[in-house]
Amino acid sequence: MTVVLGIDIGGSGIKGAPVDITTGQLVGERLRIPTPEGARPDEVIRVLRQLADHFGLDGPVGVTFPGIVQHGRTLSAANVDAAWVGLDADTEFTRALGREVHLLNDADAAGLAEAKFGAGQGVSGTVLVLTFGTGIGSALIHDGVLVPNTELGHLWLREHHAETWASDRARERDDLNWKQWAKRASGYLRHLELLFSPDLFIIGGGVSKKADKWNEHLKLDRSRFVPAALLNDAGIIGAAMSAAQHEDLGLAAQPTPAAQPSLTLARDPGSAPVRRADKTGKKARAGGPPLPAGGKARRKKP
Structure with missing residues (x-):
């Protein structure tokens, strides 16, 4: 051990x-x-x-x-x-x-754990783990390989910023019942479904403890979904x-x-296995500007 x-x-x-x-x-x-x-x-x-x-x-x-x-x-x-x-x-x-x-x-971290030991155990292909809490966290995993820092809670759905519209905090703030919240979450998940076509969504965060309240109201077009198994x-x-x-x-x-996800962390080709080798990263501004509706960045004309 x-x-x-x-x-x-x-x-x-x-x-x-x-x-x-x-x-x-x-x-x-x-x-x-x-x-x-x-x-x-x-x-x-x-x-x-x-x-x-x-x-x-x-x-x-x-x-x-x-x-x-x-x-x-x-x-x-x-x-x-x-x-x-x-x-x-x-x-x-x-x-x-x-x-x-x-x-x-x-x-x-939650995605790696769910893929190996939780609700994604034995699932091959693309698994998208979403944590609905104060915001919306995301983990994108393909055949056990993690694509880090996807931050899909910051997508824009027309006029709505995803996590301020469909998070568990948004449910409490707007006094939504579980059916009303599930309608918002369904719209968000269907957008992700179009972008990534996951084989499985794993729904984690605070809402996973109340899966019996929203499970029947969550509607997707193609993908399966299950509540997270490992909770907190x-x-x-x-x-x-x-x-x-x-x-x-x-x-x-x-x-x-064979179908069990491995735990390899994806990284840029040729990058050193010790992550502190790169000390030259420039600082990023907290909470950078949101993308316009549709998620496409505008290019400046030369």
């Missing part, structure tokens, strides 16, 4: 637990600490250190982040402090915890899996059935 610590940074809480990466099972009681108000990097690092000290595990640590993560840098900050934008978080976390830390987007543990499990892969702890080398 190989055990790795996974930590999931959320808008309201930061959760951690040791994970058996061969089974996807938590092997200790999960600990949750409220996210410090404002979620400044130094305050979040303090909580990460508390969690690492509490569990006392040696070896690498996997950490999720609610935003774009590229080569260990955090490049957006939709629901956290703007100081995260452009931060070399991998290096800062590794220095603070005294061990290797590997960071990835929170929805990507998915981010923790996916974070631990990612850390295990990057430290070559044998997870990817284990045999799997």
Whole structure:
């Protein structure tokens, strides 16, 4: 049994637990600490250190982040402090915890976990995992290979920004019943269906705990959909899996059935396996300008 610590940074809480990466099972009681108000990097690092000290595990640590993560840098900050934008978080976390830390987007982590151990287990082809909560997170996986940082919650559907229109927070804000929310979610999912033709949608986030309320009202044209199986543990499990892969702890080398997704992380051809090798990334502005309706960027005339 190989055990790795996974930590999931959320808008309201930061959760951690040791994970058996061969089974996807938590092997200790999960600990949750409220996210410090404002979620400044130094305050979040303090909580990460508390969690690492509490569990006392040696070896690498996997950490999720609610935003774009590229080569260990955090490049957006939709629901956290703007100081995260452009931060070399991998290096800062590794220095603070005294061990290797590997960071990835929170929805990507949930997607990896669901594909390997959850509702996507044994499903080949294209799987699209969506987390409906404060916003809408997304993870696009094809035959087990993750395409990171898709951020499909920021698509525009005519005049509607997807996550501010169809998230679980939008349901509560607009006082929608589950049938009304499912109508919005169906429109969003059908748009994604046209773009990606997934074999399976996995519906995660807070709404997955109430699947019996919306399941019969969600209508798609071609694709299947199922509620997520791992619920609030998915981010923790996916974070631990990612850390295990990057430290070559044998997870990817284990045999799997032919239809079982592998856990390979997609990266640019020729990029170094150690993500902190690239230190030259330019800072990105948090929450960049939305695309116009239809999702096509306009080109400037020469």
